[in-house]
Amino acid sequence: MSLRHALLGLLADKPASGYELTKQFELSLANVWSASHSQIYPELQRMAERGWVVAGDEGARGRRDYAITADGRTELHRWLIGDRPDRSNRNEAMLRVFFLWTLDPDEAVTFLEREANAYRDGLTSLERLDAAIPWDDSGTDRMGRIALEQGLRWSKMMTDWADWATDQLRAGHDATTLTDRQRRPAKRH
């Protein structure tokens, strides 16, 4: 599972509570991995049993900080360079694209326009995030900028692609409507 390693990675920077870790998932990791508090709290307990983290004393409002151990750092390192990453992607919005051909052309165009706008909005908020963070040249921040750059490129790429796809569909649609040439022919085998 990646959740435990993501938690180790976050704790490698500094100790944190389950609540803080949940916020970090929402703020910085959301674009590549998500996890809710109901998954994080029990996982921290299991990790403590394994000796990858240690729980500190209870603070205000029942708050409990966890700190990474030497074993935890070893495991994080092993995960990072030991086993090969799973490069597969899971993206529900893109899955839908495969089936847009079942819609009326104008419905499909509407779908893609909405996607383009969502990606444009995503780009804007990443740019805002970038501007709002007081980046320094610590290791965490240098890698953070590199990860954020990927998010910016992803948003731009997806916006451009969705705009392009909309044009493709519109062109095909117009051709069909105007010249009747794009009706579905029998599928070759």
Next chain:
Amino acid sequence: MSLRHALLGLLADKPASGYELTKQFELSLANVWSASHSQIYPELQRMAERGWVVAGDEGARGRRDYAITADGRTELHRWLIGDRPDRSNRNEAMLRVFFLWTLDPDEAVTFLEREANAYRDGLTSLERLDAAIPWDDSGTDRMGRIALEQGLRWSKMMTDWADWATDQLRAGHDATTLTDRQRRPAKRH
């Protein structure tokens, strides 16, 4: 769940067996969603109970084709335009990037070089796939090309990004080694 809708989408084109659907996941949907046969067979049974698909008679080697029903098409349509897509991404390889700062600079560079090569390979195989498919101008194929274009753009973007990130790291590393200026200063708060 998206699996059922993905299956509906595939069956909307033509009836197929669980085995064929499994292959289609591997071949065309793999880049955005994955599913194994052990998930697909029981799901088809549940979908048949709900009346979204109907099972045909048993053919050679126990093969059983499923066909989408009118209710299934209605549900597919509702999913496509009725509820808003989950645009979140899940990508383990990108998750790791956030924690590369915990590695030695040369380990991090090796990691990113490997990623760049993996994306380059991915691009090559998508290009081969594109060339190998006898695209026609049916709806399925037109949307298929649009989805594949996204895959091509993703691979190019990721290759460029990983190359750029490698350069960034190398530049930072050299600066540290040569001028000692990049040591981690205290984090601003």
Next chain:
DNA sequence: GGAGGCATGTAAATGGTTACATGATTGG
């Protein structure tokens, strides 16, 4: 005093992976 954010947890249900298990058919 109440709203909102801090803070932690559990339970139930659902989704997904890995391993186990079996057998038919085809082509070399």
Next chain:
DNA sequence: CCAATCATGTAACCATTTACATGCCTCC
């Protein structure tokens, strides 16, 4: 006849989401 591929399924385990549940603290 043997290997590969076709073909289907179940069981156990693990991961994830959603809903339930509670209480503190701060600021207005």
